[in-house]
Amino acid sequence: MSEQQDWNALSDDQFRAVFRSWVEANCPAHLRFMRKQRPVFDEVSEWYHKLADKGWLSPLWPQEYGGMGLDAAKHIVYVEEWARLGCPRIPDHGIGLTGPLLIQYGTQAQKDFFLPRILSGEHVWCQGYSEPNAGSDLASLRTSARRDGDDFIVNGQKIWTTLAHCANWILLLVRTSTDEAKRQKGITVLLVDMTTAGCTVRPIPNLRNEADFCEVFFDNVRVPAANVVGEIDQGWALAKAVLGHERIFLGAPSRPEYAIKRLERLAQDRGAFDDPGFVARYAKLRLDLYDLSAAFERFARVLRAGGVLGADVSVLKIFCSELYQRITEEMLTVAGEEARLWDDLHTGAGDVDAMNLYLDSRAPTIFGGSNEIQKGVLAKGVLGLPSSF
Missing domain, CATH: 1.10.540.10 (Acyl-CoA dehydrogenase/oxidase, N-terminal domain)
Known part of the structure:
Protein backbone atom coordinates (compact mmCIF):
# COMPACT_ATOMS: atom_id res chain seq x y z
CA MET A 1 0.00 0.00 0.00
CA PRO A 91 11.70 4.34 -18.02
CA ASP A 92 10.69 7.67 -16.54
CA HIS A 93 9.04 9.77 -19.25
CA GLY A 94 5.64 9.06 -17.74
CA ILE A 95 6.82 10.02 -14.26
CA GLY A 96 8.97 12.99 -15.20
CA LEU A 97 7.19 14.48 -18.24
CA THR A 98 3.67 13.25 -18.98
CA GLY A 99 2.55 13.11 -15.37
CA PRO A 100 3.69 16.62 -14.38
CA LEU A 101 2.26 18.00 -17.65
CA LEU A 102 -1.16 16.50 -16.96
CA ILE A 103 -1.15 17.52 -13.31
CA GLN A 104 -0.52 21.13 -14.30
CA TYR A 105 -2.39 21.44 -17.60
CA GLY A 106 -4.54 18.33 -18.14
CA THR A 107 -8.29 18.01 -17.84
CA GLN A 108 -9.74 16.09 -14.92
CA ALA A 109 -10.70 13.28 -17.29
CA GLN A 110 -7.10 13.07 -18.54
CA LYS A 111 -5.73 12.98 -14.99
CA ASP A 112 -8.21 10.30 -13.92
CA PHE A 113 -7.40 8.10 -16.90
CA PHE A 114 -3.65 8.49 -17.43
CA LEU A 115 -2.06 9.10 -14.01
CA PRO A 116 -3.07 5.77 -12.37
CA ARG A 117 -1.95 3.88 -15.47
CA ILE A 118 1.49 5.52 -15.31
CA LEU A 119 1.88 4.44 -11.69
CA SER A 120 0.74 0.89 -12.43
CA GLY A 121 3.09 0.53 -15.39
CA GLU A 122 0.21 -0.24 -17.74
CA HIS A 123 1.20 2.82 -19.77
CA VAL A 124 4.90 3.20 -20.57
CA TRP A 125 5.68 6.56 -22.16
CA CYS A 126 8.25 8.03 -24.49
CA GLN A 127 8.81 11.63 -25.59
CA GLY A 128 8.17 12.65 -29.21
CA TYR A 129 9.91 16.00 -29.56
CA SER A 130 12.98 15.86 -31.85
CA GLU A 131 12.77 15.40 -35.61
CA PRO A 132 15.41 14.90 -38.35
CA ASN A 133 15.47 18.66 -38.98
CA ALA A 134 14.24 19.83 -35.58
CA GLY A 135 16.43 18.76 -32.70
CA SER A 136 18.10 21.57 -30.81
CA ASP A 137 16.01 23.93 -32.97
CA LEU A 138 12.81 22.26 -31.83
CA ALA A 139 10.56 25.08 -33.05
CA SER A 140 11.24 23.88 -36.62
CA LEU A 141 9.24 20.69 -36.09
CA ARG A 142 7.06 19.64 -39.03
CA THR A 143 5.07 16.61 -37.85
CA SER A 144 1.53 17.73 -38.61
CA ALA A 145 -1.84 17.15 -37.00
CA ARG A 146 -4.88 18.03 -39.14
CA ARG A 147 -8.30 18.31 -37.52
CA ASP A 148 -10.90 15.84 -38.80
CA GLY A 149 -14.10 16.03 -36.78
CA ASP A 150 -13.43 14.69 -33.29
CA ASP A 151 -9.94 13.52 -34.25
CA PHE A 152 -6.58 14.75 -35.44
CA ILE A 153 -4.78 13.02 -38.29
CA VAL A 154 -1.04 12.90 -37.57
CA ASN A 155 1.68 12.56 -40.21
CA GLY A 156 5.43 12.90 -39.84
CA GLN A 157 8.50 11.50 -38.14
CA LYS A 158 10.25 11.76 -34.79
CA ILE A 159 13.82 10.68 -34.13
CA TRP A 160 16.13 10.01 -31.17
CA THR A 161 12.99 8.94 -29.29
CA THR A 162 14.36 7.26 -26.18
CA LEU A 163 13.03 3.75 -25.47
CA ALA A 164 10.15 4.12 -27.94
CA HIS A 165 10.42 0.42 -28.73
CA CYS A 166 9.27 -0.49 -25.21
CA ALA A 167 6.65 2.28 -24.87
CA ASN A 168 2.96 2.12 -25.70
CA TRP A 169 2.19 5.86 -25.42
CA ILE A 170 4.03 8.91 -26.70
CA LEU A 171 3.91 12.54 -25.58
CA LEU A 172 3.93 14.19 -28.99
CA LEU A 173 4.62 17.71 -30.19
CA VAL A 174 2.83 18.41 -33.49
CA ARG A 175 2.23 21.39 -35.73
CA THR A 176 -1.45 22.25 -35.93
CA SER A 177 -1.06 25.64 -37.61
CA THR A 178 1.41 27.22 -40.03
CA ASP A 179 -0.27 30.62 -40.14
CA GLU A 180 1.52 32.15 -37.18
CA ALA A 181 4.44 34.52 -37.69
CA LYS A 182 6.52 32.91 -34.94
CA ARG A 183 7.51 29.27 -35.30
CA GLN A 184 6.77 28.62 -31.64
CA LYS A 185 3.12 29.32 -32.34
CA GLY A 186 0.90 26.67 -33.85
CA ILE A 187 2.43 23.77 -31.86
CA THR A 188 0.15 21.44 -29.91
CA VAL A 189 0.73 18.66 -27.36
CA LEU A 190 -0.96 15.33 -28.14
CA LEU A 191 -1.14 12.09 -26.15
CA VAL A 192 -0.87 9.27 -28.69
CA ASP A 193 -1.50 5.55 -28.26
CA MET A 194 1.38 3.91 -30.11
CA THR A 195 -0.66 0.80 -30.86
CA THR A 196 -2.81 2.91 -33.21
CA ALA A 197 -2.70 1.92 -36.88
CA GLY A 198 -0.10 3.89 -38.82
CA CYS A 199 2.39 4.27 -35.95
CA THR A 200 5.72 2.52 -36.66
CA VAL A 201 8.83 2.32 -34.46
CA ARG A 202 12.31 1.60 -35.80
CA PRO A 203 15.14 1.17 -33.24
CA ILE A 204 18.50 2.91 -33.83
CA PRO A 205 21.42 0.90 -32.36
CA ASN A 206 23.98 3.08 -30.59
CA LEU A 207 27.75 2.66 -30.24
CA ARG A 208 27.19 -0.04 -27.63
CA ASN A 209 24.74 -1.84 -29.94
CA GLU A 210 21.84 -1.01 -27.62
CA ALA A 211 18.59 0.43 -28.93
CA ASP A 212 18.22 3.36 -26.54
CA PHE A 213 16.94 5.54 -29.39
CA CYS A 214 14.33 5.02 -32.07
CA GLU A 215 12.69 6.61 -35.06
CA VAL A 216 8.90 6.85 -34.89
CA PHE A 217 6.81 7.29 -38.04
CA PHE A 218 3.21 8.51 -38.20
CA ASP A 219 1.18 7.66 -41.32
CA ASN A 220 -2.36 9.04 -41.02
CA VAL A 221 -2.50 8.16 -37.33
CA ARG A 222 -5.92 9.05 -35.91
CA VAL A 223 -5.83 10.63 -32.44
CA PRO A 224 -8.91 11.75 -30.48
CA ALA A 225 -9.10 15.52 -30.00
CA ALA A 226 -9.76 14.74 -26.33
CA ASN A 227 -6.05 13.82 -26.13
CA VAL A 228 -4.93 17.41 -26.66
CA VAL A 229 -3.22 18.79 -23.54
CA GLY A 230 -3.88 22.47 -22.90
CA GLU A 231 -4.98 24.66 -25.77
CA ILE A 232 -4.56 23.90 -29.45
CA ASP A 233 -1.64 25.85 -31.00
CA GLN A 234 -0.31 26.78 -27.52
CA GLY A 235 1.82 23.72 -26.80
CA TRP A 236 5.22 25.41 -26.92
CA ALA A 237 4.90 26.90 -23.44
CA LEU A 238 3.79 23.52 -22.06
CA ALA A 239 6.72 21.71 -23.64
CA LYS A 240 9.19 24.19 -22.14
CA ALA A 241 7.54 24.07 -18.72
CA VAL A 242 7.92 20.31 -18.23
CA LEU A 243 11.57 20.38 -19.32
CA GLY A 244 12.55 23.09 -16.86
CA HIS A 245 13.29 20.73 -13.95
CA GLU A 246 15.76 18.74 -16.05
CA ARG A 247 18.36 21.46 -16.27
CA ILE A 248 20.08 21.00 -12.92
CA PHE A 249 20.02 17.20 -12.95
CA LEU A 250 21.69 17.02 -16.37
CA GLY A 251 24.67 18.48 -14.52
CA ALA A 252 24.51 16.26 -11.43
CA PRO A 253 27.98 14.83 -10.65
CA SER A 254 26.78 11.22 -10.30
CA ARG A 255 28.15 9.93 -13.63
CA PRO A 256 31.63 11.46 -13.25
CA GLU A 257 31.71 10.25 -9.63
CA TYR A 258 30.91 6.69 -10.70
CA ALA A 259 33.50 6.84 -13.48
CA ILE A 260 36.33 8.21 -11.33
CA LYS A 261 35.82 5.43 -8.77
CA ARG A 262 36.26 2.91 -11.60
CA LEU A 263 39.31 4.81 -12.83
CA GLU A 264 40.83 4.65 -9.34
CA ARG A 265 40.09 0.92 -9.11
CA LEU A 266 41.74 0.24 -12.46
CA ALA A 267 44.70 2.54 -11.78
CA GLN A 268 45.43 0.89 -8.44
CA ASP A 269 45.33 -2.55 -10.01
CA ARG A 270 47.51 -1.59 -13.00
CA GLY A 271 50.05 0.37 -10.96
CA ALA A 272 49.25 3.69 -12.65
CA PHE A 273 49.67 5.65 -9.42
CA ASP A 274 53.41 4.95 -9.68
CA ASP A 275 53.48 7.13 -12.82
CA PRO A 276 53.88 10.87 -12.02
CA GLY A 277 52.23 11.76 -15.33
CA PHE A 278 49.11 9.80 -14.45
CA VAL A 279 49.05 11.23 -10.92
CA ALA A 280 49.06 14.77 -12.33
CA ARG A 281 46.23 14.00 -14.76
CA TYR A 282 44.25 12.20 -12.07
CA ALA A 283 44.68 15.12 -9.66
CA LYS A 284 43.25 17.52 -12.24
CA LEU A 285 40.24 15.24 -12.84
CA ARG A 286 39.65 14.88 -9.11
CA LEU A 287 39.87 18.65 -8.55
CA ASP A 288 37.50 19.27 -11.46
CA LEU A 289 35.05 16.84 -9.88
CA TYR A 290 35.27 18.74 -6.60
CA ASP A 291 34.53 21.94 -8.53
CA LEU A 292 31.56 20.33 -10.29
CA SER A 293 30.13 19.11 -6.99
CA ALA A 294 30.53 22.57 -5.47
CA ALA A 295 28.83 24.21 -8.47
CA PHE A 296 25.97 21.70 -8.32
CA GLU A 297 25.52 22.44 -4.62
CA ARG A 298 25.42 26.19 -5.33
CA PHE A 299 22.53 25.77 -7.75
CA ALA A 300 20.85 23.28 -5.43
CA ARG A 301 20.87 25.89 -2.65
CA VAL A 302 18.91 28.21 -4.93
CA LEU A 303 16.21 25.56 -5.35
CA ARG A 304 16.18 24.73 -1.63
CA ALA A 305 15.55 28.40 -0.89
CA GLY A 306 12.60 28.42 -3.29
CA GLY A 307 14.46 30.34 -6.00
CA VAL A 308 14.38 29.94 -9.77
CA LEU A 309 17.43 28.87 -11.73
CA GLY A 310 18.73 31.21 -14.39
CA ALA A 311 20.47 30.62 -17.69
CA ASP A 312 23.79 30.12 -15.88
CA VAL A 313 22.70 26.61 -14.82
CA SER A 314 23.63 25.52 -18.36
CA VAL A 315 27.27 25.59 -17.28
CA LEU A 316 26.62 22.51 -15.15
CA LYS A 317 25.61 20.36 -18.10
CA ILE A 318 28.63 21.41 -20.14
CA PHE A 319 31.08 20.93 -17.27
CA CYS A 320 29.61 17.59 -16.19
CA SER A 321 29.40 15.97 -19.62
CA GLU A 322 32.88 17.05 -20.69
CA LEU A 323 34.41 15.91 -17.40
CA TYR A 324 32.70 12.52 -17.77
CA GLN A 325 34.34 12.15 -21.18
CA ARG A 326 37.79 13.13 -19.90
CA ILE A 327 37.60 10.62 -17.02
CA THR A 328 36.59 7.75 -19.29
CA GLU A 329 39.29 8.68 -21.82
CA GLU A 330 41.89 8.47 -19.05
CA MET A 331 40.45 5.09 -18.10
CA LEU A 332 41.25 3.78 -21.58
CA THR A 333 44.77 5.24 -21.33
CA VAL A 334 45.33 3.27 -18.13
CA ALA A 335 43.83 0.14 -19.69
CA GLY A 336 46.39 0.26 -22.49
CA GLU A 337 45.95 -2.48 -25.07
CA GLU A 338 43.06 -3.87 -23.01
CA ALA A 339 41.11 -0.72 -23.85
CA ARG A 340 39.96 -2.33 -27.08
CA LEU A 341 37.99 -4.97 -25.15
CA TRP A 342 34.24 -4.66 -24.82
CA ASP A 343 34.18 -7.05 -21.86
CA ASP A 344 34.72 -5.74 -18.34
CA LEU A 345 38.34 -5.52 -17.15
CA HIS A 346 39.11 -7.57 -14.04
CA THR A 347 40.82 -6.05 -11.03
CA GLY A 348 41.38 -7.25 -7.49
CA ALA A 349 38.72 -4.82 -6.26
CA GLY A 350 36.07 -5.78 -8.84
CA ASP A 351 35.34 -5.43 -12.53
CA VAL A 352 35.62 -2.14 -14.46
CA ASP A 353 33.43 -1.56 -17.51
CA ALA A 354 35.96 0.79 -19.14
CA MET A 355 34.86 0.67 -22.78
CA ASN A 356 31.18 0.63 -21.79
CA LEU A 357 31.62 3.87 -19.82
CA TYR A 358 33.71 5.47 -22.56
CA LEU A 359 31.00 4.84 -25.14
CA ASP A 360 28.28 5.96 -22.73
CA SER A 361 30.09 9.26 -22.19
CA ARG A 362 29.73 10.23 -25.85
CA ALA A 363 25.99 10.89 -25.62
CA PRO A 364 25.58 13.40 -22.74
CA THR A 365 27.21 16.23 -24.70
CA ILE A 366 24.37 15.85 -27.23
CA PHE A 367 21.17 14.95 -25.40
CA GLY A 368 19.20 17.38 -23.28
CA GLY A 369 20.27 20.23 -25.54
CA SER A 370 23.71 19.83 -27.09
CA ASN A 371 26.66 21.53 -25.44
CA GLU A 372 26.89 23.92 -28.38
CA ILE A 373 23.32 25.01 -27.71
CA GLN A 374 24.06 25.33 -23.97
CA LYS A 375 27.02 27.60 -24.78
CA GLY A 376 24.68 29.74 -26.87
CA VAL A 377 22.30 29.97 -23.90
CA LEU A 378 25.17 31.14 -21.69
CA ALA A 379 26.37 33.62 -24.30
CA LYS A 380 22.96 35.26 -24.65
CA GLY A 381 21.47 34.74 -21.19
CA VAL A 382 24.54 35.42 -19.04
CA LEU A 383 27.03 37.39 -21.13
CA GLY A 384 24.38 39.35 -23.06
CA LEU A 385 25.97 38.61 -26.42
CA PRO A 386 23.83 38.97 -29.56
CA SER A 387 22.29 35.89 -31.14
CA SER A 388 24.20 34.48 -34.09
CA PHE A 389 21.06 33.06 -35.68
Missing part, protein backbone atom coordinates in the same frame (compact mmCIF):
# COMPACT_ATOMS: atom_id res chain seq x y z
CA SER A 2 1.19 3.49 -0.86
CA GLU A 3 2.73 5.29 2.11
CA GLN A 4 1.87 8.94 2.65
CA GLN A 5 3.31 11.44 5.08
CA ASP A 6 4.73 14.94 4.96
CA TRP A 7 8.26 14.09 3.87
CA ASN A 8 9.11 17.78 3.68
CA ALA A 9 8.60 18.08 7.44
CA LEU A 10 11.70 15.92 7.98
CA SER A 11 15.16 17.41 7.92
CA ASP A 12 17.22 16.59 4.83
CA ASP A 13 19.38 14.23 6.90
CA GLN A 14 16.34 12.45 8.34
CA PHE A 15 14.79 12.00 4.92
CA ARG A 16 18.10 10.79 3.49
CA ALA A 17 18.35 8.15 6.22
CA VAL A 18 14.77 6.93 5.67
CA PHE A 19 15.12 6.79 1.91
CA ARG A 20 18.54 5.11 2.03
CA SER A 21 17.41 2.47 4.51
CA TRP A 22 14.37 1.47 2.48
CA VAL A 23 16.22 1.41 -0.86
CA GLU A 24 19.08 -0.67 0.52
CA ALA A 25 16.54 -3.19 1.80
CA ASN A 26 14.31 -3.25 -1.27
CA CYS A 27 16.24 -2.49 -4.46
CA PRO A 28 17.11 -5.89 -5.97
CA ALA A 29 20.84 -6.59 -5.82
CA HIS A 30 21.01 -7.74 -9.44
CA LEU A 31 19.69 -4.36 -10.58
CA ARG A 32 22.18 -2.24 -8.62
CA PHE A 33 24.89 -0.49 -10.66
CA MET A 34 23.66 -1.97 -13.90
CA ARG A 35 26.06 -2.03 -16.83
CA LYS A 36 23.18 -0.96 -19.06
CA GLN A 37 22.48 2.74 -18.58
CA ARG A 38 18.93 2.75 -20.01
CA PRO A 39 17.23 -0.60 -19.32
CA VAL A 40 13.83 -1.28 -20.88
CA PHE A 41 10.72 -1.55 -18.74
CA ASP A 42 10.63 -5.34 -18.52
CA GLU A 43 14.19 -5.41 -17.16
CA VAL A 44 13.39 -3.15 -14.21
CA SER A 45 9.66 -3.72 -13.74
CA GLU A 46 10.25 -5.42 -10.38
CA TRP A 47 11.86 -2.24 -8.99
CA TYR A 48 9.27 0.00 -10.70
CA HIS A 49 6.41 -1.81 -8.98
CA LYS A 50 8.14 -1.80 -5.59
CA LEU A 51 8.51 1.96 -5.81
CA ALA A 52 4.90 2.35 -6.93
CA ASP A 53 3.58 0.17 -4.09
CA LYS A 54 5.59 2.21 -1.60
CA GLY A 55 4.36 5.48 -3.12
CA TRP A 56 7.92 6.54 -3.96
CA LEU A 57 7.82 6.19 -7.75
CA SER A 58 6.92 9.80 -8.49
CA PRO A 59 8.81 12.08 -6.08
CA LEU A 60 7.46 15.39 -7.42
CA TRP A 61 3.79 14.51 -7.96
CA PRO A 62 1.42 15.75 -5.26
CA GLN A 63 0.37 13.04 -2.85
CA GLU A 64 -3.25 13.32 -3.99
CA TYR A 65 -2.13 11.83 -7.31
CA GLY A 66 0.01 9.07 -5.77
CA GLY A 67 3.31 10.95 -5.50
CA MET A 68 5.57 11.97 -2.64
CA GLY A 69 5.06 15.72 -2.98
CA LEU A 70 8.75 16.47 -2.37
CA ASP A 71 10.03 20.01 -2.38
CA ALA A 72 13.21 20.86 -4.26
CA ALA A 73 15.51 20.12 -1.32
CA LYS A 74 14.11 16.64 -0.71
CA HIS A 75 14.08 15.87 -4.43
CA ILE A 76 17.80 16.61 -4.61
CA VAL A 77 18.36 14.18 -1.72
CA TYR A 78 16.23 11.57 -3.55
CA VAL A 79 18.29 11.91 -6.73
CA GLU A 80 21.62 11.91 -4.88
CA GLU A 81 20.82 8.75 -2.91
CA TRP A 82 19.38 7.04 -5.99
CA ALA A 83 22.72 7.49 -7.75
CA ARG A 84 24.87 6.68 -4.71
CA LEU A 85 23.02 3.41 -4.11
CA GLY A 86 23.24 2.38 -7.76
CA CYS A 87 19.51 2.17 -8.38
CA PRO A 88 18.69 1.36 -12.01
CA ARG A 89 17.15 4.05 -14.13
CA ILE A 90 13.53 3.25 -14.85
